[in-house]
Amino acid sequence: MKRASLKEKFLIFKVKQNKDAEAYGMLYDYYVERIFRFIFFKVSSSEIAEDLTSEVFLKTWEYINRTTEKIGNFNALLYRVARNAVIDHYRSKGRTIVNITDEELFEQIADKRDLEKEADTQLEIENVRNHLKKLKDIYQEVITLKYIEEFSIAEIAEIMEKKKGAVRVLLHRALKALKEIAGEE
Template sequence: MPVDEAEVLEQAKAFDPVALSAIYDRYEGKIYSYIYHRVGDAQVAEDLTAQVFLRMLEAIQSENTWRSSFSGWLYRIAHNLVIDHYRSRARSTHISLEDAPAIPAEDMDPEQTTERRLQGERVRRALNRLTEEQAQVVSLRFLEGLSIAEVAQITGKTEGAVKALQYRAIMSLRRMLDRES
Protein backbone atom coordinates (compact mmCIF):
# COMPACT_ATOMS: atom_id res chain seq x y z
CA MET A 1 0.00 0.00 0.00
CA PRO A 2 1.33 3.48 -0.76
CA VAL A 3 2.80 5.47 2.11
CA ASP A 4 -0.22 7.76 2.47
CA GLU A 5 -2.87 5.40 3.79
CA ALA A 6 -5.40 8.21 4.25
CA GLU A 7 -5.21 9.02 0.53
CA VAL A 8 -5.68 5.36 -0.41
CA LEU A 9 -8.69 5.13 1.90
CA GLU A 10 -10.22 8.23 0.32
CA GLN A 11 -9.76 6.68 -3.12
CA ALA A 12 -11.24 3.42 -1.87
CA LYS A 13 -14.35 5.30 -0.71
CA ALA A 14 -14.89 6.11 -4.40
CA PHE A 15 -14.43 2.37 -5.16
CA ASP A 16 -11.16 2.96 -7.00
CA PRO A 17 -10.04 -0.57 -7.98
CA VAL A 18 -6.33 0.17 -7.47
CA ALA A 19 -6.94 1.51 -3.96
CA LEU A 20 -9.24 -1.38 -3.07
CA SER A 21 -6.65 -3.83 -4.36
CA ALA A 22 -3.93 -2.14 -2.28
CA ILE A 23 -6.08 -2.40 0.84
CA TYR A 24 -6.85 -6.05 0.14
CA ASP A 25 -3.18 -6.87 -0.51
CA ARG A 26 -2.12 -5.17 2.72
CA TYR A 27 -4.69 -6.67 5.08
CA GLU A 28 -5.93 -9.96 3.60
CA GLY A 29 -3.10 -12.10 5.00
CA LYS A 30 -3.33 -10.58 8.46
CA ILE A 31 -7.11 -10.89 8.64
CA TYR A 32 -6.99 -14.47 7.34
CA SER A 33 -4.35 -15.38 9.92
CA TYR A 34 -6.39 -13.84 12.74
CA ILE A 35 -9.53 -15.70 11.68
CA TYR A 36 -7.68 -18.98 11.07
CA HIS A 37 -6.21 -18.90 14.57
CA ARG A 38 -9.71 -18.37 15.97
CA VAL A 39 -11.56 -21.04 13.96
CA GLY A 40 -8.82 -23.57 13.11
CA ASP A 41 -10.29 -24.38 9.70
CA ALA A 42 -8.70 -23.04 6.51
CA GLN A 43 -11.89 -23.15 4.42
CA VAL A 44 -13.95 -21.37 7.08
CA ALA A 45 -11.16 -18.83 7.51
CA GLU A 46 -11.14 -18.14 3.76
CA ASP A 47 -14.91 -17.72 3.71
CA LEU A 48 -14.95 -15.40 6.71
CA THR A 49 -12.02 -13.38 5.33
CA ALA A 50 -13.97 -12.84 2.11
CA GLN A 51 -16.94 -11.70 4.19
CA VAL A 52 -14.74 -9.18 6.03
CA PHE A 53 -13.79 -7.53 2.75
CA LEU A 54 -17.35 -7.67 1.47
CA ARG A 55 -18.53 -5.86 4.61
CA MET A 56 -15.69 -3.40 4.18
CA LEU A 57 -16.94 -2.60 0.68
CA GLU A 58 -20.49 -2.19 1.95
CA ALA A 59 -19.49 0.25 4.71
CA ILE A 60 -16.30 1.99 3.57
CA GLN A 61 -18.12 5.14 2.51
CA SER A 62 -19.26 5.81 6.08
CA GLU A 63 -16.30 7.67 7.63
CA ASN A 64 -17.42 7.32 11.22
CA THR A 65 -17.16 3.52 11.08
CA TRP A 66 -13.40 3.40 10.53
CA ARG A 67 -11.88 6.88 10.75
CA SER A 68 -9.97 6.32 14.00
CA SER A 69 -8.27 3.07 12.93
CA PHE A 70 -8.94 1.33 9.66
CA SER A 71 -7.05 -1.84 10.60
CA GLY A 72 -8.80 -1.91 13.97
CA TRP A 73 -12.13 -1.64 12.16
CA LEU A 74 -11.25 -4.58 9.88
CA TYR A 75 -10.20 -6.71 12.86
CA ARG A 76 -13.45 -5.78 14.63
CA ILE A 77 -15.42 -6.97 11.57
CA ALA A 78 -13.38 -10.19 11.60
CA HIS A 79 -13.95 -10.67 15.32
CA ASN A 80 -17.70 -10.17 14.94
CA LEU A 81 -17.84 -12.63 12.05
CA VAL A 82 -15.96 -15.24 14.10
CA ILE A 83 -18.46 -14.78 16.93
CA ASP A 84 -21.36 -15.07 14.46
CA HIS A 85 -19.76 -18.21 13.02
CA TYR A 86 -19.54 -19.89 16.42
CA ARG A 87 -23.06 -18.84 17.35
CA SER A 88 -24.48 -20.34 14.18
CA ARG A 89 -22.41 -23.51 14.57
CA ALA A 90 -23.32 -23.88 18.25
CA ARG A 91 -26.94 -24.23 17.22
CA SER A 92 -26.16 -27.11 14.88
CA THR A 93 -22.97 -28.86 16.01
CA HIS A 94 -19.96 -28.77 18.31
CA ILE A 95 -16.62 -27.50 16.97
CA SER A 96 -13.33 -28.42 18.57
CA LEU A 97 -10.17 -26.54 17.71
CA GLU A 98 -8.23 -29.58 18.95
CA ASP A 99 -9.46 -31.49 15.90
CA ALA A 100 -8.12 -28.85 13.51
CA PRO A 101 -5.23 -30.09 11.41
CA ALA A 102 -1.86 -28.66 12.30
CA ILE A 103 -0.08 -26.59 9.70
CA PRO A 104 2.94 -28.63 8.64
CA ALA A 105 6.33 -27.18 9.43
CA GLU A 106 8.60 -26.83 6.45
CA ASP A 107 12.31 -27.69 6.33
CA MET A 108 12.24 -29.89 9.47
CA ASP A 109 12.97 -33.54 9.88
CA PRO A 110 10.09 -35.82 10.94
CA GLU A 111 11.16 -35.87 14.60
CA GLN A 112 11.20 -32.07 14.80
CA THR A 113 7.89 -31.90 12.97
CA THR A 114 6.30 -34.39 15.37
CA GLU A 115 7.66 -32.59 18.44
CA ARG A 116 6.46 -29.25 17.13
CA ARG A 117 3.01 -30.68 16.35
CA LEU A 118 2.72 -32.18 19.86
CA GLN A 119 3.80 -28.90 21.41
CA GLY A 120 1.29 -27.04 19.24
CA GLU A 121 -1.48 -29.41 20.36
CA ARG A 122 -0.63 -28.80 24.03
CA VAL A 123 -0.69 -25.04 23.49
CA ARG A 124 -3.95 -25.25 21.50
CA ARG A 125 -5.61 -27.28 24.29
CA ALA A 126 -4.41 -24.73 26.84
CA LEU A 127 -5.65 -21.83 24.69
CA ASN A 128 -9.06 -23.50 24.44
CA ARG A 129 -9.31 -23.45 28.24
CA LEU A 130 -8.71 -19.69 28.46
CA THR A 131 -11.66 -17.33 28.70
CA GLU A 132 -12.86 -15.96 25.35
CA GLU A 133 -11.42 -12.52 26.20
CA GLN A 134 -8.04 -13.95 27.20
CA ALA A 135 -7.86 -16.10 24.07
CA GLN A 136 -8.67 -13.12 21.87
CA VAL A 137 -5.98 -10.96 23.48
CA VAL A 138 -3.37 -13.73 23.18
CA SER A 139 -4.31 -14.31 19.55
CA LEU A 140 -4.12 -10.64 18.60
CA ARG A 141 -0.95 -9.92 20.57
CA PHE A 142 1.17 -12.98 19.88
CA LEU A 143 -0.22 -14.64 16.78
CA GLU A 144 -1.00 -11.41 14.92
CA GLY A 145 1.75 -9.29 16.49
CA LEU A 146 -0.48 -6.31 17.27
CA SER A 147 0.37 -3.70 19.88
CA ILE A 148 -1.50 -3.23 23.16
CA ALA A 149 -3.10 -0.07 21.71
CA GLU A 150 -4.27 -1.91 18.59
CA VAL A 151 -5.72 -4.76 20.65
CA ALA A 152 -7.51 -2.23 22.86
CA GLN A 153 -9.01 -0.57 19.77
CA ILE A 154 -10.20 -3.88 18.33
CA THR A 155 -11.65 -5.24 21.57
CA GLY A 156 -13.11 -1.96 22.80
CA LYS A 157 -11.19 -2.25 26.08
CA THR A 158 -8.72 0.09 27.74
CA GLU A 159 -5.01 -0.57 27.35
CA GLY A 160 -4.84 -1.38 31.07
CA ALA A 161 -7.59 -3.98 30.70
CA VAL A 162 -5.76 -5.54 27.73
CA LYS A 163 -2.52 -5.70 29.73
CA ALA A 164 -4.34 -7.33 32.65
CA LEU A 165 -6.03 -9.87 30.36
CA GLN A 166 -2.70 -10.62 28.70
CA TYR A 167 -0.98 -11.13 32.05
CA ARG A 168 -3.74 -13.41 33.39
CA ALA A 169 -3.76 -15.38 30.13
CA ILE A 170 0.00 -15.91 30.20
CA MET A 171 -0.10 -16.99 33.86
CA SER A 172 -2.98 -19.39 33.12
CA LEU A 173 -1.17 -20.83 30.11
CA ARG A 174 2.00 -21.29 32.15
CA ARG A 175 0.11 -23.16 34.91
CA MET A 176 -1.75 -25.36 32.40
CA LEU A 177 1.38 -26.21 30.41
CA ASP A 178 3.41 -26.88 33.58
CA ARG A 179 0.72 -29.34 34.74
CA GLU A 180 0.88 -31.16 31.41
CA SER A 181 4.67 -31.51 31.50
Protein backbone atom coordinates in the same frame (compact mmCIF):
# COMPACT_ATOMS: atom_id res chain seq x y z
CA MET B 1 3.31 -1.48 5.17
CA LYS B 2 3.56 0.00 8.67
CA ARG B 3 0.16 0.16 10.39
CA ALA B 4 -1.82 3.36 9.85
CA SER B 5 1.05 4.55 7.65
CA LEU B 6 0.71 7.22 5.02
CA LYS B 7 0.45 4.49 2.40
CA GLU B 8 -2.43 2.79 4.19
CA LYS B 9 -4.28 6.06 4.67
CA PHE B 10 -3.77 6.86 1.01
CA LEU B 11 -5.16 3.48 -0.01
CA ILE B 12 -8.19 3.91 2.24
CA PHE B 13 -8.70 7.35 0.78
CA LYS B 14 -8.70 5.86 -2.72
CA VAL B 15 -11.17 3.19 -1.67
CA LYS B 16 -13.54 5.61 0.00
CA GLN B 17 -13.28 8.46 -2.45
CA ASN B 18 -12.93 6.65 -5.76
CA LYS B 19 -14.19 3.14 -4.91
CA ASP B 20 -10.80 1.93 -6.12
CA ALA B 21 -10.90 -1.88 -6.14
CA GLU B 22 -7.18 -2.25 -6.79
CA ALA B 23 -6.35 -0.09 -3.76
CA TYR B 24 -8.57 -2.35 -1.66
CA GLY B 25 -6.75 -5.32 -3.16
CA MET B 26 -3.50 -3.94 -1.76
CA LEU B 27 -5.05 -3.64 1.70
CA TYR B 28 -6.30 -7.20 1.35
CA ASP B 29 -2.76 -8.38 0.46
CA TYR B 30 -1.39 -6.87 3.65
CA TYR B 31 -4.09 -7.99 6.08
CA VAL B 32 -5.42 -11.31 4.75
CA GLU B 33 -2.95 -13.55 6.61
CA ARG B 34 -3.47 -11.79 9.93
CA ILE B 35 -7.26 -11.86 9.71
CA PHE B 36 -7.22 -15.50 8.62
CA ARG B 37 -5.04 -16.41 11.60
CA PHE B 38 -7.18 -14.41 14.03
CA ILE B 39 -10.31 -16.20 12.88
CA PHE B 40 -8.57 -19.57 12.58
CA PHE B 41 -7.64 -19.62 16.27
CA LYS B 42 -11.25 -18.97 17.14
CA VAL B 43 -12.92 -21.47 14.82
CA SER B 44 -10.14 -24.09 14.50
CA SER B 45 -11.12 -25.01 10.97
CA SER B 46 -9.24 -23.66 7.97
CA GLU B 47 -12.29 -23.97 5.74
CA ILE B 48 -14.50 -21.98 8.06
CA ALA B 49 -11.66 -19.50 8.61
CA GLU B 50 -11.35 -19.03 4.83
CA ASP B 51 -15.08 -18.42 4.41
CA LEU B 52 -15.24 -15.99 7.28
CA THR B 53 -12.09 -14.16 6.13
CA SER B 54 -13.66 -13.58 2.72
CA GLU B 55 -16.81 -12.36 4.42
CA VAL B 56 -14.81 -9.96 6.58
CA PHE B 57 -13.15 -8.25 3.63
CA LEU B 58 -16.39 -7.93 1.72
CA LYS B 59 -18.25 -6.54 4.72
CA THR B 60 -15.44 -4.11 5.44
CA TRP B 61 -15.56 -2.82 1.88
CA GLU B 62 -19.31 -2.33 2.18
CA TYR B 63 -18.92 -0.55 5.49
CA ILE B 64 -16.21 1.83 4.21
CA ASN B 65 -18.35 2.82 1.27
CA ARG B 66 -21.51 3.16 3.32
CA THR B 67 -20.25 5.12 6.29
CA THR B 68 -19.75 8.86 6.39
CA GLU B 69 -17.33 8.46 9.31
CA LYS B 70 -13.63 8.87 8.76
CA ILE B 71 -11.79 5.52 8.88
CA GLY B 72 -9.30 6.33 11.61
CA ASN B 73 -7.87 2.88 12.09
CA PHE B 74 -8.45 0.35 9.33
CA ASN B 75 -6.58 -2.33 11.25
CA ALA B 76 -8.91 -2.06 14.24
CA LEU B 77 -11.93 -1.96 11.95
CA LEU B 78 -10.94 -5.20 10.23
CA TYR B 79 -10.44 -7.02 13.53
CA ARG B 80 -13.78 -5.76 14.86
CA VAL B 81 -15.53 -6.98 11.74
CA ALA B 82 -13.67 -10.29 12.08
CA ARG B 83 -14.71 -10.70 15.70
CA ASN B 84 -18.33 -9.95 14.83
CA ALA B 85 -18.19 -12.40 11.95
CA VAL B 86 -17.05 -15.18 14.30
CA ILE B 87 -19.79 -14.32 16.80
CA ASP B 88 -22.41 -14.38 14.04
CA HIS B 89 -21.00 -17.67 12.81
CA TYR B 90 -21.38 -19.29 16.22
CA ARG B 91 -24.87 -17.87 16.63
CA SER B 92 -26.07 -19.20 13.31
CA LYS B 93 -24.25 -22.53 13.30
CA GLY B 94 -24.22 -23.33 16.98
CA ARG B 95 -20.85 -23.60 18.68
CA THR B 96 -19.13 -26.66 17.33
CA ILE B 97 -15.59 -27.34 18.30
CA VAL B 98 -13.89 -28.79 15.27
CA ASN B 99 -10.58 -30.31 16.08
CA ILE B 100 -8.11 -29.59 13.40
CA THR B 101 -6.39 -32.67 12.06
CA ASP B 102 -2.67 -33.06 12.02
CA GLU B 103 -2.70 -32.93 8.24
CA GLU B 104 -4.58 -29.64 8.10
CA LEU B 105 -2.24 -28.11 10.66
CA PHE B 106 0.74 -29.36 8.69
CA GLU B 107 -0.55 -27.64 5.55
CA GLN B 108 -0.75 -24.32 7.31
CA ILE B 109 2.95 -24.18 7.93
CA ALA B 110 4.40 -22.05 5.16
CA ASP B 111 8.09 -22.64 5.72
CA LYS B 112 9.79 -25.53 4.07
CA ARG B 113 11.80 -27.29 6.73
CA ASP B 114 13.06 -30.85 6.97
CA LEU B 115 10.56 -33.47 8.07
CA GLU B 116 11.98 -34.13 11.50
CA LYS B 117 12.04 -30.49 12.39
CA GLU B 118 8.57 -30.17 10.89
CA ALA B 119 7.30 -32.91 13.13
CA ASP B 120 8.81 -31.28 16.22
CA THR B 121 7.43 -27.92 15.27
CA GLN B 122 4.08 -29.45 14.53
CA LEU B 123 4.01 -30.99 17.96
CA GLU B 124 4.95 -27.73 19.67
CA ILE B 125 2.38 -25.82 17.71
CA GLU B 126 -0.29 -28.36 18.48
CA ASN B 127 0.55 -28.17 22.18
CA VAL B 128 0.38 -24.44 22.44
CA ARG B 129 -2.78 -24.35 20.31
CA ASN B 130 -4.41 -26.82 22.63
CA HIS B 131 -3.48 -24.61 25.56
CA LEU B 132 -4.93 -21.57 23.83
CA LYS B 133 -8.16 -23.36 23.02
CA LYS B 134 -8.76 -23.99 26.69
CA LEU B 135 -8.63 -20.31 27.52
CA LYS B 136 -11.60 -17.98 27.64
CA ASP B 137 -12.26 -16.27 24.30
CA ILE B 138 -11.17 -12.88 25.54
CA TYR B 139 -7.91 -14.25 27.00
CA GLN B 140 -7.22 -16.15 23.79
CA GLU B 141 -7.87 -13.01 21.79
CA VAL B 142 -5.58 -10.73 23.76
CA ILE B 143 -2.74 -13.29 23.69
CA THR B 144 -3.19 -13.80 19.96
CA LEU B 145 -3.06 -10.07 19.29
CA LYS B 146 -0.08 -9.48 21.55
CA TYR B 147 2.23 -12.44 20.92
CA ILE B 148 1.20 -13.79 17.55
CA GLU B 149 0.22 -10.64 15.69
CA GLU B 150 2.62 -8.52 17.79
CA PHE B 151 0.36 -5.52 18.23
CA SER B 152 1.18 -2.90 20.83
CA ILE B 153 -1.03 -2.39 23.88
CA ALA B 154 -2.43 0.78 22.31
CA GLU B 155 -3.32 -1.06 19.11
CA ILE B 156 -4.92 -3.93 21.02
CA ALA B 157 -6.92 -1.41 23.04
CA GLU B 158 -8.28 0.09 19.86
CA ILE B 159 -9.13 -3.31 18.36
CA MET B 160 -10.83 -4.58 21.50
CA GLU B 161 -12.40 -1.20 22.28
CA LYS B 162 -10.94 -1.13 25.77
CA LYS B 163 -8.66 1.21 27.68
CA LYS B 164 -4.92 0.49 27.64
CA GLY B 165 -4.90 -0.19 31.37
CA ALA B 166 -7.68 -2.73 30.98
CA VAL B 167 -5.74 -4.48 28.19
CA ARG B 168 -2.61 -4.73 30.38
CA VAL B 169 -4.64 -6.30 33.19
CA LEU B 170 -6.34 -8.66 30.76
CA LEU B 171 -3.00 -9.71 29.29
CA HIS B 172 -1.54 -10.38 32.69
CA ARG B 173 -4.51 -12.57 33.64
CA ALA B 174 -4.48 -14.34 30.26
CA LEU B 175 -0.81 -15.23 30.56
CA LYS B 176 -1.32 -16.45 34.11
CA ALA B 177 -4.19 -18.68 32.97
CA LEU B 178 -2.16 -20.00 30.05
CA LYS B 179 0.76 -20.80 32.32
CA GLU B 180 -1.52 -22.71 34.65
CA ILE B 181 -2.92 -24.75 31.77
CA ALA B 182 0.55 -25.42 30.38
CA GLY B 183 1.78 -26.34 33.84
CA GLU B 184 -0.98 -28.89 34.28
CA GLU B 185 0.10 -30.86 31.18
